[in-house]
Amino acid sequence: MEYVIEMLGIRKEFPGIVANDNITLQLQQGEIHALLGENGAGKSTLMNVLFGLYQPEQGEIRVRGKSVKITNPNIANDLGIGMVHQHFMLVDKFTVTENIILGKETKSGLKIDLKKAEQEVREISERYGLAVDPQAKIADISVGMQQRVEILKTLYRGAEILIFDEPTAVLTPQEIKELIQIMKTLIKEGKSIILITHKLKEIMEVCDRCTVIRKGVGIGTVNVRETNPNELASLMVGREVTFKTEKADAKPAQNVLEINDLVVKDSRGLTAVNNLKLSVKAGEILGIAGVDGNGQTELIESITGLRRSESGSIQLNGKEIRNLSPRKITEAGTGHIPQDRHKHGLVLDFPIGENMVLQTYYKSPFSKAGVLSFKEIYQKAKSLIQEFDVRTPSEYTLARALSGGNQQKAIIGREVDRNPDLLIAAQPTRGLDVGAIEFIHKRLIEQRDNGKAVLLLSFELDEILNVSDRIAVIYEGEIVAIVNPKETTEQELGLLMAGSKQKEVGEQTNV
Amino acid sequence: MSNRVKNIIVPIMAVILGILVGTIIMIVTGYDAVAAFTALWNGAFGEIYYTGEVIRQVTPLILAGLSVAFAFRTGLFNIGVEGQLIVGWLAAVWVGVAFNLPPVIHTLVAVLAAALAGALWAFIPGFLKAKFRVHEVIVTIMLNYTALHVTNYIIRTVLSEKSDRTEMIKETATLRSSFLEGLTDYSRLHWGIVIALIGVFIMWFLLEKTTRGYELRSVGFNQHASHYAGMNVNTNIILSMVISGAFAGLAGAMEGLGTFGYASIKGGFTGVGFDGIAVALLGGNGPIGVILAALLFGALKVGALNMPLESGVPNELVDIIIALIVFFVAASYMIRLFIDRISKKGVK
Numbered sequence: 001m002e003y004v005i006e007m008l009g010i011r012k013e014f015p016g017i018v019a020n021d022n023i024t025l026q027l028q029q030g031e032i033h034a035l036l037g038e039n040g041a042g043k044s045t046l047m048n049v050l051f052g053l054y055q056p057e058q059g060e061i062r063v064r065g066k067s068v069k070i071t072n073p074n075i076a077n078d079l080g081i082g083m084v085h086q087h088f089m090l091v092d093k094f095t096v097t098e099n100i101i102l103g104k105e106t107k108s109g110l111k112i113d114l115k116k117a118e119q120e121v122r123e124i125s126e127r128y129g130l131a132v133d134p135q136a137k138i139a140d141i142s143v144g145m146q147q148r149v150e151i152l153k154t155l156y157r158g159a160e161i162l163i164f165d166e167p168t169a170v171l172t173p174q175e176i177k178e179l180i181q182i183m184k185t186l187i188k189e190g191k192s193i194i195l196i197t198h199k200l201k202e203i204m205e206v207c208d209r210c211t212v213i214r215k216g217v218g219i220g221t222v223n224v225r226e227t228n229p230n231e232l233a234s235l236m237v238g239r240e241v242t243f244k245t246e247k248a249d250a251k252p253a254q255n256v257l258e259i260n261d262l263v264v265k266d267s268r269g270l271t272a273v274n275n276l277k278l279s280v281k282a283g284e285i286l287g288i289a290g291v292d293g294n295g296q297t298e299l300i301e302s303i304t305g306l307r308r309s310e311s312g313s314i315q316l317n318g319k320e321i322r323n324l325s326p327r328k329i330t331e332a333g334t335g336h337i338p339q340d341r342h343k344h345g346l347v348l349d350f351p352i353g354e355n356m357v358l359q360t361y362y363k364s365p366f367s368k369a370g371v372l373s374f375k376e377i378y379q380k381a382k383s384l385i386q387e388f389d390v391r392t393p394s395e396y397t398l399a400r401a402l403s404g405g406n407q408q409k410a411i412i413g414r415e416v417d418r419n420p421d422l423l424i425a426a427q428p429t430r431g432l433d434v435g436a437i438e439f440i441h442k443r444l445i446e447q448r449d450n451g452k453a454v455l456l457l458s459f460e461l462d463e464i465l466n467v468s469d470r471i472a473v474i475y476e477g478e479i480v481a482i483v484n485p486k487e488t489t490e491q492e493l494g495l496l497m498a499g500s501k502q503k504e505v506g507e508q509t510n511v
Numbered sequence: 512m513s514n515r516v517k518n519i520i521v522p523i524m525a526v527i528l529g530i531l532v533g534t535i536i537m538i539v540t541g542y543d544a545v546a547a548f549t550a551l552w553n554g555a556f557g558e559i560y561y562t563g564e565v566i567r568q569v570t571p572l573i574l575a576g577l578s579v580a581f582a583f584r585t586g587l588f589n590i591g592v593e594g595q596l597i598v599g600w601l602a603a604v605w606v607g608v609a610f611n612l613p614p615v616i617h618t619l620v621a622v623l624a625a626a627l628a629g630a631l632w633a634f635i636p637g638f639l640k641a642k643f644r645v646h647e648v649i650v651t652i653m654l655n656y657t658a659l660h661v662t663n664y665i666i667r668t669v670l671s672e673k674s675d676r677t678e679m680i681k682e683t684a685t686l687r688s689s690f691l692e693g694l695t696d697y698s699r700l701h702w703g704i705v706i707a708l709i710g711v712f713i714m715w716f717l718l719e720k721t722t723r724g725y726e727l728r729s730v731g732f733n734q735h736a737s738h739y740a741g742m743n744v745n746t747n748i749i750l751s752m753v754i755s756g757a758f759a760g761l762a763g764a765m766e767g768l769g770t771f772g773y774a775s776i777k778g779g780f781t782g783v784g785f786d787g788i789a790v791a792l793l794g795g796n797g798p799i800g801v802i803l804a805a806l807l808f809g810a811l812k813v814g815a816l817n818m819p820l821e822s823g824v825p826n827e828l829v830d831i832i833i834a835l836i837v838f839f840v841a842a843s844y845m846i847r848l849f850i851d852r853i854s855k856k857g858v859k
Contacts, residue, residue: 325741330740344735
């Protein structure tokens, strides 16, 4: 079998860390090859080595059997290697064509020949089934379309080998289906693909072979046809992984959070939460299911004090907390794992240690008479980092340098450690791998078992069905149904979330 | 190479490159570079008198640098140091002229008045930013001109009778010291340097050690996360500007109570406030860095006065060198790239 790319025994070190150790990846002509690993396992490092952004300390790279030294991305380009980045590198105000030709413009005299370029873009996009309007502005097209532009960019530059870096993380289910189709067309046209991912479902669906790396070490390559998701997961994590979260029955007690007739407006001034009524009891996990944009974000923000609400009441342990400051609400006994961990959860330019006291820095023992005790702060951070398995070189490392999963573990450690009566978790596992997801679910259930109330917001139905004790379905700012996860199905939830079964179940909402 | 080492090497390289290019300019324009630099050195450190003058010059530069650095570390860009300095200068002189207080106390009150005036002047952009999200750069730039003309008006109409300067401050309010002057062969060195060094300590302690400093830095880095964590973002924005302005006001007091002893009508800006931006930039916005950068700029400025006398090189050349240094610091990406290349080769 002919290999188009061989990375043999690659080793890459950074000060204090071996990011890649003896990893071998061989890509066959015309296959989709998955690169699987947890967050921070070294997938991106390996691909950056291939793309010429890093130089390996050891190992050899061969392209079509010939040993090559890729010292910068231009060489990678010339060798026909193209990368579709997870975070798109596009100029918003340029058109699709302008973005694609950027840096490789077709000129007539001093002018850019846009007509010719557009023609070329159209030809390529038709050939590979990538329907995009060459004249549309990037700012006006959907995320899925933007990704197609990224793919076109690499094809325009003559890429034969395409690297997709977690391409489905930002896509809707429909867009994922389309992307998979595109990838299959690309293979038919003779391209080869490396797919970086930690989503096992996708690997099973499209990939031919799969190379697994764990903590920077190459574990091996398996044929996808001969394996199953469970085996892949345990290869990746290094132990058995349970997909079905084990938990005892909930023992719900008194109401911790009680919301009545809550009205919240969104940033445009439209009513996002409409006379909403909801309660969460001690000792239970209440999951909120709903299609994004039905008032979930506004609901969470108004409970936690990040957004002012118009009217209604929010009571925590019988005390009114509506429109109090975030600090007062925190001190009243809430913890909040925010939806956007970079925007709200962390100060990325602070060391991870200082992030661990973001809500408690002003209290003893971290602060005495207005002066911080860094000894106490870092001691606390160290113990949390250990307890919650946050993988970081040290507690002095900037939060920015940690992988997404470890950042999230740090936030969860911080919030759980305060032992709040109400823990609000908004999309706590977004973008994380199965190992981290399992860990986080366990922690949420642990809080519940300790008699705390947990409010879980997620757009992943699997997660909602798995973890919740009760599910509240939100539609257009109202709770339209409360269902028992043991008695419902994805189909029923889907219908409720779409608002089509509102009437029939409306009567059951009085819990 | 660690980032820390790089952060120290970059400004040093910038200074070396600035001097190097300055030398080339001198050679090209037909001046004797060796004589020029000798004159520069002699003019700054050749005699104890000059050294005293350098330290005097360094004093307001440190405080102006601290002002910019403090705002920068808390996420704000204070271009208004110049205006806050002018206002502080006037306030110090006002107290120095109009009040009758015992020595030391009079000085302290005048110094505090300057800090307060600078703080109030900076409160305006801070408040506008916190309340209406008006960008502080625009407001502070405009307030520089406002400060210049308002103080000129007050000097002309309130503090004097249509004269172009105030009377001298009372002896009790002065920062001048016959002891320090005697020590440095009758330079204008005054006690202000002590205040500047205390300012350095305050900035470091406040920012790095206190709970308030933690909040200020946090808000500077990420307002959303700070709000989420229960900090009052608006209060911290205003406070950051106010503290920055207080440092700038102190810089004004150094001129008003130390170097000059009066306030006069100004045709244009003093430039010290703007030099503060360069000092903070070169000093990496750190307290020690600010001292070193201020020392360099002060020595260059004082030494430059000697260049035309001793070597016939126009002292504007020093302005060119300073501009080049600022340029190379601003273009530090270039230097970092260069260091990376060299250290990579070294490994292989």
